[in-house]
Amino acid sequence: MQESGFLEFGSKLINLEKTRNFNVFKEYSLESFRIFLDKYGWRERKKPRLRISVVGTNGKGSVSHFLAQIFVRLGLGTGLYTSPHLLDPRERIRKSPDLAPISDLDLKKLSDRIFQKSNLSELAELSWFEWFTLGAFVHFESEDLEIQIFEAGLGGRLDATRLAEADVVVLCSIGEDHKSILGDTKAKILQEKLNIAGSKTGLLLSMEHPENLDADVRDFCTAKGIEVAFYPEKTAKISYLDYNLNFSAWAVEKAIRFFHRLPFLETASLQGESWLFGKTDFTLFGDSEIRFSPPPGRLELLSIDPEIVFDPAHNPDAIRTTLEDASSRFSRKSANVIAGFLPDKDGETMAEEILSYCRKNGTEATFLGGAEFKLPKGYESFLLRPSDFSHKLFSFADKGVLILGSFRLYKYVIDAVKGFSHKDQKR
Numbered sequence: 313m314q315e316s317g318f319l320e321f322g323s324k325l326i327n328l329e330k331t332r333n334f335n336v337f338k339e340y341s342l343e344s345f346r347i348f349l350d351k352y353g354w355r356e357r358k359k360p361r362l363r364i365s366v367v368g369t370n371g372k373g374s375v376s377h378f379l380a381q382i383f384v385r386l387g388l389g390t391g392l393y394t395s396p397h398l399l400d401p402r403e404r405i406r407k408s409p410d411l412a413p414i415s416d417l418d419l420k421k422l423s424d425r426i427f428q429k430s431n432l433s434e435l436a437e438l439s440w441f442e443w444f445t446l447g448a449f450v451h452f453e454s455e456d457l458e459i460q461i462f463e464a465g466l467g468g469r470l471d472a473t474r475l476a477e478a479d480v481v482v483l484c485s486i487g488e489d490h491k492s493i494l495g496d497t498k499a500k501i502l503q504e505k506l507n508i509a510g511s512k513t514g515l516l517l518s519m520e521h522p523e524n525l526d527a528d529v530r531d532f533c534t535a536k537g538i539e540v541a542f543y544p545e546k547t548a549k550i551s552y553l554d555y556n557l558n559f560s561a562w563a564v565e566k567a568i569r570f571f572h573r574l575p576f577l578e579t580a581s582l583q584g585e586s587w588l589f590g591k592t593d594f595t596l597f598g599d600s601e602i603r604f605s606p607p608p609g610r611l612e613l614l615s616i617d618p619e620i621v622f623d624p625a626h627n628p629d630a631i632r633t634t635l636e637d638a639s640s641r642f643s644r645k646s647a648n649v650i651a652g653f654l655p656d657k658d659g660e661t662m663a664e665e666i667l668s669y670c671r672k673n674g675t676e677a678t679f680l681g682g683a684e685f686k687l688p689k690g691y692e693s694f695l696l697r698p699s700d701f702s703h704k705l706f707s708f709a710d711k712g713v714l715i716l717g718s719f720r721l722y723k724y725v726i727d728a729v730k731g732f733s734h735k736d737q738k739r
Contacts, residue, residue, distance in 0.1 A: 318423035318447060319401060327440035329396055340470050345442050352429055355449050355475055359456065360574050362567065363476045363512075367464045367505040368484025370630045371519070371556050375484055376463040377411075377607035378560035383459045384408045385602075386564075387583035388576060390459040391452035393445070393473070398609045398722040405448050407455055414451065422451050441465055445472040458576045467494050467501075468508030477510045480567050481538075483518035484556075485546075486525060487629035488658070499528060506532045513538055515570045517563040520545035541566055551596075551637040553611060557604060558592050565589050597640065609722055611641050615729050618709030619643065624719045626653070628661045631716060635669045638714050646673035647712035650696065650704065652680035652721050659688035662717065667694075675711055678704060684720065702728040 349355045357363075366376045373394055380392040390408040397403040402413035414422075426435070426446065438446065445462075452460045462473040467490070486502050494501045502525055509516065509532075516533050520526055520542045533540040543562050546555045565588055568577050587602055596606055606612060611634070614620045621641045625634040639645040649666050653659035663679055670677045678696040681687030687695055696704055705713055705728050715725050 318419045318426075321423070321435070322401070322440055322443045325436070325438055325440045325443055329440070342470060342472065342475060345438070345472060346475055348434055348438075349446070349449070349475060354446060355477070356453070358453055359458075360576070361458060361460055362480065362571055362574060362577065363460045363462070363478045364480045364482060364567070365462050365464060365468070365473060365476060365478035365508045366482045366484065367468045367471075367508050368519075369487035369489050369501065369505075369627065370625075370633070371484035371552065371559075372463050372482075373624075374553060374556045374607040374610050375482060375560050375563075376461055378557050378604065379482070379564060380406070380408075380411055380459075380461055381604050382561055382564045382588065383461075384411060385583070386585060386588070388459050389455070389457040390461065391448065391455065391457040392461045393448035393452075394463040395441070395444070395465045396719050398719060399726065401444070403608070404444055405451055407451070407457060418451065422447055422454070425450055425454060439472075442472045445475075449476070458574075464505070464508055466490060467504040468506065469504050471508060474508045474510065477512045478508065479512055479514055479571065480563075481506075481509050481513055481516045482563050483516060483529065484559075485519055485629065486521055487627050489627040490656070498523060498525060502528055503532070509536060509538060515567065516540045517566055518542050519559060539570065546633075548636065551611075551640055552633050553596050553606065553637070554594070557594050557596055561588060561591060561594055609719065611637065613641055614725055615732075618706065619647070619712035620705070620709070620715065620725060620729065621647070621712070622715045622722055622725055624722070625716050626657055626662075626718050628658055628665060631662045631665045634716060635665065635714075642712045642714075644712055646675055647714040648675045648708040649677040649714045649716060650680070650701075650708065650721075651677065651715070651717040652685035652724075653688065653717045654684075654720070655686040657686075657717075659686055660690065663688040663691050663694070666716070676708065678708075680717075680721075685718070698724070702731060706732060 366372045376394050380390050383390045392406040395404055405414040462476045464471045464473050486498050494504045516538050518529055543559045571577050596604055609622055609624055611623050614622050619642055623634045625631045651666055666677050679687055679691055679694045681695045682698050701724050715721050
C-alpha cells in the first residue's frame with residue numbers, strides 16, 4: 313500500500329526534534345517499534361554484517377562520519393545513519409562509495425518497499441525518528457551493505473537505533489545534556505548510553521573519561537560479557553576533530569581484529585589496510601598523505617572572506633572544547649561569537665563560557681532570543697533578534713565569526729552568506 317513519498321509521509325509523524333518535548337521518553341518503550349520491525353523482518357540481517365552503534369554526548373556525529381569514511385577506504389560497502397541533519401533530512405541516510413545523502417531515486421525505492429509490505433495504519437503510529445530509523449534498516453539491507461553504522465539520537469537505552477542490535481558499541485565523551493531525561497549526573501547519563509548494548513554486542517570501544525567513569529564502563533562490560541578497550545583521553549594539544557579521527561581509526565582496527573572471522577573483514581580482502589593499522593597521527597586540515605573529508609557542520613569554514621566558522625556545540629563541555637579549538641580555523645586565532653540555544657539547553661553556563669573566551673581574546677558575543685532560541689537569563693544586554701541575524705553576522709565579520717549553540721543555526725548562516733554573496737555580485 314502506498315500513501316506518499318518517504319519524506320512526505322514522515323512529515324505527518326510526530327517529530328520530537330521540532331517539538332523538543334523529550335519528556336515523553338519517561339513513558340516511552342521500544343517494545344511496540346520492536347514488534348513492528350520483527351513482524352515484517354525489517355531489521356533482519358540477510359547476510360553476515362558488522363553493525364556499529366555510536367553513542368555519547370559529544371563527538372558521536374563526527375566519529376560516525378569518520379568511521380564510515382575509513383570503512384569505505386578499506387573497500388567495504390558502508391551505510392551511515394546520523395542525526396540531526398543540517399539542511400535536508402536526506403543527509404541522515406548515506407551509503408558508500410561517496411557517502412552522499414540518499415538520492416531521490418533510492419528514497420523512492422525505499423518508500424515503495426516499505427509501503428508495499430507494511431500496514432499503513434501501523435506506519436502512522438511511528439514517530440518521525442522511528443520512521444527514519446526504519447528507512448535506514450531497510451535501505452542498508454536492500455543495498456547489501458556489510459558495514460552499518462548507526463549514530464544514536466538521544467541516550468541509548470530507549471533510542472530507536474538500539475534495535476539494530478549492534479555488534480560493536482563506540483562510546484564517545486560523556487557530558488551533561490538532556491539531564492531531565494537521561495539523568496542529572498554524568499554517571500547516570502553514561503548508564504543510559506551504555507545500555508544501547510544488546511545480546512549481539514561483543515565489543516565496546518571507548519574514549520577515556522575523567523571522574524572515574526571508566527570504572528563504570530568496565531563494570532558494565534564485565535557484567536554483560538562484553539570485551540572493552542579504551543583510547544587515551546584527549547589532550548589540549550590536539551583538536552577535537554583530529555582526536556575523533558584518530559579515535560575512529562583506532563576503533564576500526566580494533567573492530568577488524570576482533571571480528572576477523574567475518575569473511576569481509578579478513579585482512580587479505582581489505583584494500584591496502586596497511587595505511588590504517590597502528591597509525592594514530594592522522595590530521596584533518598594539515599598536510600597528510602591520507603586525506604579525510606571534514607564532517608558536515610563541524611568547525612566548518614562557511615566563508616573565507618569574511619571568515620565564518622560553524623560548529624553545533626550545544627552543551628557546556630562541547631562549547632569549552634570548541635572554543636579551545638577555534639583558533640585553528642581563523643587567521644587571527646580568535647573571533648566574535650554568535651550563539652543560539654534551544655530552550656532545553658543550559659544556556660546560562662554556555663553563555664558564560666563564551667563571554668570568558670571573548671574577554672580573553674578582545675572579541676564580542678551576542679545570543680539569539682525569540683520563539684526558537686531562548687536568551688539565557690541575565691544576558692538581556694546581549695540579545696540578538698533572529699530578524700537581525702544577517703546584519704549582525706557581517707557587522708561582526710571584521711574579526712571573523714564563530715557560530716555556536718545549535719544545528720538549527722546552520723541554515724541561518726547559509727542563507728545569510730548566500731544573501732551577502734548575491735548583493736556583492738550585484739555590485
